[in-house]
Amino acid sequence: MELNEPLLVVAIDFGTTYTSWACSMSHEYHENPTKIHVRQWIGGEHFSPKAPTTVLIRPDGRTLEAFGYEAQDRYAELVDKGEHTLWYCFARFKMRIFENIELSRQTLIEDITGKSLPAITVFSRAIQFMKDDFLSQFKSKIDGRMQEHDIRWVLTVPAIWNDAAKQFIRQAAVTAGIRDEYLRIALEPEAASLLCSYLPLKKFTKRESQSTLQTFQKGYKYMIVDAGGGTVDITVHEVLGTGKMKELHKASGGAWGGIFVDSAFRQFIVKLVGNTVFQKFSRVKTDDMLDLFRSFEVKKREIQLKKDSTITIRIPISLINIFQNETGKLLQETIKETEFAQRVTIINDKIKMDGTLFREFFSKAVQKITSFIRGLLQNKNLEGVKSIIMVGGFSECQLLQESVMSSFPEITTIIPEDASLAVLKGAVIYGHNQDMIVERVCRYTYGIAGATPFIKGVHKGEYMEECDVGQLCNNIFIKIVEAGQHVTLHERQKERFFNLNTHDQDTYVFPVYVSCLTSPTYVTDDGCSKLGSVTIEGIDTSVPLKDRKVAVSMIFGGTEIEVEARDVHTGRKSTVILDFLQ
Template identity: 40%
Template sequence: MATAKNDDGLLVAAIDLGTTFSGYAFSFRHDFNRDPMVIQTNVWPGYGSNKTPTALLLKKNKEFDSFGHQAEEKYCQLSEEDEHHGWYFFRRFKMRLHKEGLKKTTELKDEEGKSLPAVDVFKHVICFLKDHLLKEINNRCPNIEMLDISWVITVPAIWNDAAKQFMRLAANKAGIKSEKLTLALEPEAASIYCKLIPVQRMTNTSGKDILACFQAGYKYLIADLGGGTADMTVHQVMSDFNLQEIHKPSGGDWGGLQVDDEFLIFLDNLFGPKVMEEFRGEFKADFLDLTRDFEAKKKKLGESNSGRVVLRIPVPLTQLLKDKRKLSLVEAIAKSNYKDIKVKGDRIMLQEEIVEEFFKNILKNIVDYIVRILQDPKCSDIKMILMVGGFSESPLVRKTIRAKFEKNMRVIVPQDAGMSVLKGAVLFGHAPNVVAERICKRTYGIDMHYDFIEGKHSKAKKVEIDGIELCKDIFEKFVTVGDSIRLGETKSHDFYNTFESSDRKKKIEKVRVYTSLEKMPQYVTDKTCNEIGTIELKPPAEGWPDTVEGRIEMQFGGTEFKVRVIDEVTKKEFASSFDFLG
């Protein structure tokens, strides 16, 4: 790996908290130096998989009970015995962080509609995975402590700054210190992993082709298709074999979870919304079995030549159908829009075309978005699409992407596409400088006052301070949307402030941070601008001096921004940080 290494600690541990499934991986420093691909993963007992469902069960007193398969099964057992009331059960809640308006006080609703602070829900999950990982590591190498570990948590590249800060806050509450934590962007992590993956573990392509893919100058699109989001970016291999981002991370909520939502709509149409509502509420274990059955069939759709998908319908569902609608399973199908469904005992046989319809809109969104990226002049010479993430393992998804793009470029899916992000995050933790340049997703700036210039500034923005005419609300730009920013690149702006009043001497000062999709916004009040947070400046122990002639430095190019505030007169650095959560 041609990049500077992180030598802080004995090992790197990565946590991938996904929308539908979560897991962890780790590698020791000495193994990485010898062979970067020696990465340890966990296999969940009894299930044989490297990931477990993102499901959290808390007791009535809000203390942790269980996570993953165990949480799902215990909650179903409690429900069957009608003892689940008052317990807190959360599933598939990660997508809430993709929404706008995320705050420290944001709450999540559980299966029964009860609310808890979202940061506590994420804290419990991270804490469980962290403790499980530590136990596994100590089984192999006793006496490893938290200080020996550099932690990495994966996040979608399309997440905003507030969501990233939220994840860091949850990790801090789970016992992972900020100075030992790095956030890895999911498609970047997958790209790093696939750049090193052995040739024989790529599918449907020759070794010669793979080796050519990662030569200097080669451009490729990474499509990270997960449970919640489709996350895309474009990388170019640099002369030192590090990576340069040439298209800003983007995408949408077009993951496998949306296919599940379409399946639930299908069940509502087939059995009736009221029947399904009662079935979901009263027979949670049977509902879980039905959705697990569909999940297994969904992953294999398009793999066989049978042309049909067989699902077992739980007995309580057919009994509810009789009680509520006075219909047998055969009669309900006859009254629906799905006349071609066959019934055999407790199983229904669907034509594959019916299930393929569940994928239709999501796949169209993914394909259309890739087309738009390829229309960017900087991306016109892309020669490969690299498909990673759990949703990429679907034969139908692979078939659709290949049918659209494989005439003009390679479409490559690693055999362990669902683990590429997690394993890549471990590699990123060892070599965090591997992505040397990134594209700025937005124009970033702060709110400043400048001398008022007649004819240039709006009269509505004119204010007078200490006898001087100033223009308020100026968008003081740090970086511009679309700019290529080198890792660690710093942009700075000077500022002047007075603290003559005694009540401000000990107060935290806040500088408002704004973004825009425009290249040259003039005022922070423009319609295209949004206030996304603040830079917080903490006063020295003795309080602020009467005047501060300072410099704000913002460091870009990483997965998160960093800020420094320096007094130009004394050269003293003030304690400062971003707050995007309010």
Template identity: 40%
Template sequence: MSTSKKLLVAAIDFGTTYSGYAFSFKHEYDVDPTKVTSNNWTAGSRGLISFKTPTTVLLDQNKKFHSFGYAAEDKYSDLAEEEEHHGWYYFRRFKMMLFQKKGLKKDIMLKDINDRELPAMLIFSEAIRFLKSHLMDTLDKRATGIQLDDVHWVLTVPAIWDDAAKQFMRVAAEKVLRSVSMMTLEVADGCHSDMKCHRCKFRTFLNYQYEYQKHAGIDTDNLSIALEPEAASLYCKHLPVEKISGCDSQNFSAFSPGSRYLVLDAGGGTVDITVHEVNSNGTLKELQKASGGAWGGTQVDESFRQFLIKIVGANILVAFKDQCTSDYVDMLREFETKKRSVKADTGGKVTIKIPISLKELFEEQTEEDIKECINCTPFAGKVQWVGDKVRIHSDIFKKLFENAAENIVQHVRKLFKEQDLEGTNTILMVGGFSESALLQDRIRQAFPSPAYRVIIPSEAGLAVLKGAVLFGHNPTTIASRVAKYTYGVSTTREFDPATDPSDKKKRYGNMYRCVDVFSRHVQKGQTLVVDEAQTERKYTPVYKDQTAMSFEVFISDDSNPRFVTDHCCQRLGKINVDIPDLTGGLDREVWVKMIFGGTEIKVEAREQRTGKITTARFDFLD
């Protein structure tokens, strides 16, 4: 049964390469959880139909949102054809910034395809707003009667992301709501030049109120964050056997109580890996902290770029991007299609369409024949460039996948050697990159049957998206997780001259205290039960007139760090707890309780004297 209080659950899978949305009604979930509806997207220039659209955002010269996905790609190509793209902002595959950036802040900037910068929060917000508005428009066209307040939203994020990146996504989703709400009030308070009466002003207010309801952002109270491999695991757990490659009805136990399996979520940017065990009641528990790396499909794209550089040179490829932007965009789309279609048993040569403008640019600037230049490279006899087609020997093409595949294989091998994963021999492959026959073949070679079993759902690329909808209906299906780090806060305690270093000694009034103490709340590797407080720590103010306490939150790879300044520690953010009642002076004990079992950290603060409980504010982006 769905535990959601909303009529409909909608999920947005915001991917590195592709994004999309899916939804299901509460009554549908109760009858058949797998009945999840996703949208079909059309690439206008080619008529392609897909369940997701490219994660591409286009803004005009005034930094105003223009389009998203295939529409953004096609519009930018059209502009480039007419040499009118200068001044426009074209962002693609920007999600990886949240994984790669340490010390993430709200005001961080993002570079577009031409290295022009805009606030990252703006671009992420516009992308989420578009997908949300597109979904609401779809529901309107179907005459479902669903309003914004009837929907519970779910955003997917990689499990290997840190807490700051998760908060960034939440703020980006909520930010649009605030900005549009302010715009609505602004218009309501004034009157258009051609509207002189109260009735006209009232009508104007209603019009903008309708736009607010239809196109606002996502209220944070109606938003959940789902971890991608977990979502995929939930979806596959509900699928019938015939929809999962590698399973048969006579010997199917991958999702039965007591079984264990490794979830290999290979997406466009990252590969996200976690290991689940099925509890007796059907819920899932995580056996090991989520891990992975930047080994997704974009690493294959980088290998292709390096392949071209070895033939034409880096300077020519940059000039091609700048001078023939439309052709450059088409080339990227062509390769994205090709890398999904090549099979493991493909022999002979693979043909890729490369705009002839690249060949012409190379020969014009170097005054050399590209065919002769290829003969001077390691690709002699294995690559032919004729007109707008490049014929690549299948072995060379398959090597483009080598780095990504090898990184994945080595990491999975390392995990299977861990003591707490003993007996685990099933690999569940999900994510868009898992649809690659070449990656599937490499995984099966590395983990052959019957010692291992590799299973792949029929819609591996949609498993995360549809599973996120199931998570929104019943998030308690994930019973427990494993702490990726040791979490603690920076605090002070009475200075002990016998054990504490002198540089940690600081005077507060008439007493000396030891500063930068790591007050541990959760230990790395600890099992965290969902919605259960793992620890509760007592803190007191250091000044009598203190009306708030701010705790610096730190993480560590060490199990028990002593000070937050230790080399193994990294600042994550801060918690703010209000203590407005000054009665009691320094004798105002506050118990801080952190709940780590969910996809995001929750904090509660309880004043011991009054018993008052408040939800503390977490800020990882300050």
């Protein structure tokens, strides 16, 4: 059942470091698209619109015990009692499926202590928690008034993820109890772009601190930089005359988000205490390790541009004691013999460092982001980009903002209010109106395995085959859609026509391939992989072989790709939705 106008849209922004949900009713969207309800979480003494992406699963490996702040606190209790060894605690695990080049439904991921569970179990339990949490929060408002088909669910994914990772998230959501026909997948920078089209935006330049900026007139070109906890997702849009948008450059970016900064801090601690001490500390005092990084997170968000005062972070006494027990030395004295002698001191349970050292934790991530943006802007297709819109939690970092502004003074840097919630709120808007994005740029080349007349000295001899029409070279990658090509969403792409090669063949199978290359020669080339196949049956063998043709085409929409094969003579069709998971 296809939803045309859902009564309610619920979006789940599944982040690397933080996750939350938001929603709006249909009448609210039509009155004011930005009137969106965001879940508030309690963490310690603070309220937050997002909860840590931490999942605690019971020793049976299936049952969710807790999520978010509650999962962190519950796991700390288990560690204190020495009862945690059989439990599974997963944190910041979203990037595991992006990093896995052979992602499948059986892929395993490790928890913080190295124990493994199927990734589909971990992701689906997290999504199920968010779904059930929403239903419990809104029970009084929707109970008896709505049916399952009245709610549209939206899940966010980075645009730079490959097709398999996007399909994996959809599969996890279905496993979590969200029916496929009521689910939409939103690309994170696209979602943020939709929200920004409705907001008064603040602009930051070298010459003026901030002011309100009206954008998004016809022809306006802008870059969305979605800097989250795990990935930095970058895309470029142009506003069309209809108020809709099209993508000008394929989504790109990398794993340079906030956890890149966390990794630099972790490496700093390892340099101070040694890897052996840090590993033992992480294993036997996991709760203290979590507290250490919570303290760092607070300081990370408070970092100022040119503040040279000393940065103080509370360091667990347990880490100091483990260091002394393992090395027989005092950590306070050992630091004096390291490269940090003039920059770091430890007094009781506090580590103090100069501000310049603390800002160095950010330098690699910031440099990678600005360098990548610079490279994109050199693309001739992106001439005329007027602004860079920064969204995502890491975009609220003043160091990153200053670096982008100073690196591109001729382009206006725009920061929407609550930049860390732009993707979540935009995903709600996407659920109400998916047609605002009308055109994307293909990230990959798609085609089928076919055959062409064999040319000696050009084609590989081992691929030559004799058939009814003569000598053919098999395993040729025949492109249907090319990487970098603009495709209109939900619209059939141009058909490719293929002649058949055998007189008595009434069934033909077209293997479908994808490649990261623009123009692969053979389907066996590096970077090519098989996605599936589409079969056309009932081919009329009475038609002369030279006139026997099959047309193959593709439709791109959401996270799915449909392939259709059509017998030109009989009109018989066969379609398949590509399965990107092994």
